[in-house]
Amino acid sequence: MSGLDKPPRRLEFRDAAQGRALRARLDHAVERLGREVTLMHVCGSHEQAMARYGLRASFPRALRVQMGPGCPVCVTDAPEIDACISLAAKGVRVLTFGDMLRVPGRAMSLDDARAAGARVEVVYGANQAARIARESSEPVLFFATGFETTAVATAALLLDDPPDNLVVLSAHKWVPAAMEVVAQVPESRIEGFLAAGHAATITGFGVFEPFVERYRLPVVVGGFEPLDILSALVLLVEQVAAGRSEVVNAYPRCVTREGNRRAVEALFNVFDTDDGDWRGIARIPSGNLKLKKAFARWDARERFGLELATAPPFEERASASECRCGAIMSGLSEPSDCQHFGKACKPDAPVGACMVSTEGACRIWYEHGIEGRR
Amino acid sequence: MCLGVPGKIVSIDDMLGVVDFWGVQREVALHIVDEPVAVGDYVLVHVGFAIRRIPPEDIARTLEFFEELSAEDLEGVSPKREGTT
Numbered sequence: 506m507s508g509l510d511k512p513p514r515r516l517e518f519r520d521a522a523q524g525r526a527l528r529a530r531l532d533h534a535v536e537r538l539g540r541e542v543t544l545m546h547v548c549g550s551h552e553q554a555m556a557r558y559g560l561r562a563s564f565p566r567a568l569r570v571q572m573g574p575g576c577p578v579c580v581t582d583a584p585e586i587d588a589c590i591s592l593a594a595k596g597v598r599v600l601t602f603g604d605m606l607r608v609p610g611r612a613m614s615l616d617d618a619r620a621a622g623a624r625v626e627v628v629y630g631a632n633q634a635a636r637i638a639r640e641s642s643e644p645v646l647f648f649a650t651g652f653e654t655t656a657v658a659t660a661a662l663l664l665d666d667p668p669d670n671l672v673v674l675s676a677h678k679w680v681p682a683a684m685e686v687v688a689q690v691p692e693s694r695i696e697g698f699l700a701a702g703h704a705a706t707i708t709g710f711g712v713f714e715p716f717v718e719r720y721r722l723p724v725v726v727g728g729f730e731p732l733d734i735l736s737a738l739v740l741l742v743e744q745v746a747a748g749r750s751e752v753v754n755a756y757p758r759c760v761t762r763e764g765n766r767r768a769v770e771a772l773f774n775v776f777d778t779d780d781g782d783w784r785g786i787a788r789i790p791s792g793n794l795k796l797k798k799a800f801a802r803w804d805a806r807e808r809f810g811l812e813l814a815t816a817p818p819f820e821e822r823a824s825a826s827e828c829r830c831g832a833i834m835s836g837l838s839e840p841s842d843c844q845h846f847g848k849a850c851k852p853d854a855p856v857g858a859c860m861v862s863t864e865g866a867c868r869i870w871y872e873h874g875i876e877g878r879r
Numbered sequence: 880m881c882l883g884v885p886g887k888i889v890s891i892d893d894m895l896g897v898v899d900f901w902g903v904q905r906e907v908a909l910h911i912v913d914e915p916v917a918v919g920d921y922v923l924v925h926v927g928f929a930i931r932r933i934p935p936e937d938i939a940r941t942l943e944f945f946e947e948l949s950a951e952d953l954e955g956v957s958p959k960r961e962g963t964t
Binding site: 515516518527530629631632651654655657658664665702703706707729732755757758765766767771 | 882901910912927928937938941944945949950951
């Protein structure tokens with residue numbers, strides 16, 4: 506009984522019997538391995554889906570699935586937030602995604618700046634930022650954060666006759682570069698990666714082939730429905746058990762080997778990769794996406810002469826230095842390992858960025874009551 | 880921010896489509912979708928841009944993929960299956 510003639514309602518893939526069968530297969534694969542195995546995913550939407558469908562509670566004891574640097578808000582570096590705050594304080598109208606508002610800069614967040622009178626507004630996407638700029642004559646700064654999936658939208662905006670008063674501060678990031686750094690962490694126990702299906706919809710799964718070749722770690726691209734995630738985990742653990750490392754596409758309705766060529770072309774017509782700091786993790790070679798010279802007139806760094814490395818020094822808050830976001834995003838700790846988790850650090854008073862964003866591991870664990878294993 | 884959602888195209892005006900997300904309709908930019916789209920197509924939408932036409936045959940492939948992967952288990956891989964433990 507395949508039902509192939511009729512797509513599932515809402516394109517949801519949640520068949521309970523298949524879910525049970527996949528869970529049994531996952532149990533079996535882990536049991537056959539006969540030891541603990543740690544996998545990493547790199548997408549806040551995967552963490553949200555695992556929490557929403559209660560998947561973590563059903564994982565075999567010996568399987569650890571850790572969230573890596575998969576939250577774009579969490580890895581946006583403080584100096585970039587500080588630069589936005591200082592521009593906003595000078596009267597520049599700043600537009601950004603809602604998740605960015607409460608991320609701590611070194612002294613304050615954009616939300617604090619807004620409370621103090623700065624003009625900081627929330628937009629849903631690059632298109633809305635362009636529309637607002639077109640309706641205005643003053644400079645409008647779009648603080649563009651997000652991984653390649655979101656950067657593509659910024660690229661499309663800049664290729665579509667953008668208004669002159671629109672200025673973009675790119676804090677866009679390129680995830681494949683961060684996977685390399687995480688794989689190189691000496692204490693890392695990660696034996697396989699669940700790659701983010703929507704980023705791979707853009708880049709194609711071919712982007713992971715050199716990585717697999719270099720690190721001999723399996724990569725399985727997965728979607729965000731319960732069956733997508735369970736399938737991907739089965740295919741990862743079975744590869745670990747068999748000593749194989751291959752790229753496998755477990756999200757065939759959206760991901761191809763080449764990806765969306767039109768989008769990748771737009772992306773690299775507008776951006777170059779550049780070394781950049783990922784908050785709490787490391788300076789990541791080729792981890793940032795900066796605007797090419799041809800787009801200098803829309804580039805906040807050029808227009809406002811921003812030198813992020815020498816942004817005005819702020820005093821860090823005391824608890825910030827004890828924040829373990831970096832270790833969590835590198836796969837070395839779980840949220841519940843942090844002394845501040847759920848105590849000094851909560852969504853309404855976050856210490857670190859992972860508790861701010863709805864895509865942050867700490868926020869998701871806190872809101873879903875996930876306790877971790879210790 | 881990083882949330883991809885599938886929906887169905889209900890109208891198209893040049894580079895702007897209207898997509899129905901099972902009850903909620905939103906305008907969606909079509910500048911970077913991977914192949915030409917038509918009314919009735921499924922698309923994956925991310926931050927206001929369609930990033931993929933989801934072909935019906937790939938939806939069928941997904942169903943087959945889950946069937947195969949979950950069926951192999953029922954053929955005796957699982958230690959929990961009656962009679963095999």
